[in-house]
Amino acid sequence: TPLYSSAASDVYKRQEKGCRVVERRSWCYRVRLPASWEEYLETLSRPTRRRLLQKARRLLELGARADHADACGHGVDDFAALHTNQWARRGQSGAFASPGTLRFHRLLAEALAARGWLDLWWLKVGETLQAAVYDFRFGRSVYSYLSAVNPDGLLRLSPGLVLTLWRIRAAIEDGYADYDLLRGDEPYKESLGAQPYPTSTYLVGRPGRW
Secondary structure: OEOOOHHHHHHHHHHHOOOEEEEEEEEEEEEEOOOOHHHHHHHOOHHHHHHHHHHHHHHHHOOEEEEEHHHHOOOHHHHHHHHHHHHHOOOOOOOOOOHHHHHHHHHHHHHHHHOOOEEEEEEEEOOEEEEEEEEEEEOOEEEEEEEEEOOOOOHHHOHHHHHHHHHHHHHHHOOOOEEEEEEOOOHHHHHOOOEEEEEEEEEEEOOOOO
């Protein structure tokens, strides 16, 4: 939760009542969305803007398209497979290593989709999946939870970054205030104009139970 939010205040009230609280602070990154796509592009550095638009244009020339999960029939299981394959190439397990995690995300995606809060998008060239983003919508923000790229795909054209750029444009056009890239200080976030803000993760234990 962001520092000084109402949720943080509630945690400290519980601490005053005898609960034990462990706090871990970190930084998240979000893009404050202007009124128009053109205004957003002006916030990027000139080299970054030129590089991203060139890659996007090249992908479009190759026939790239962005499809929502509802339209292309690819769901959370397909996203998990793409994500796992990407991280396996790096010798790591990724976010869906356990069957329980995958079951949780199936249920979560179903619940979010029922409320219109799920944004699961794919970038495809022909019939080949190149990248995907797993986003949530809530209030006036879009939250970029996870992304994945095809390790055997068109990596030189940064399809994952281009898809995120397109989703930022969609968020602007839909009237959202923020596109939140969440925790982590990966360089691509600042290249997209994201700014850091402090957050805390809390672990709360009941009195006498911990």
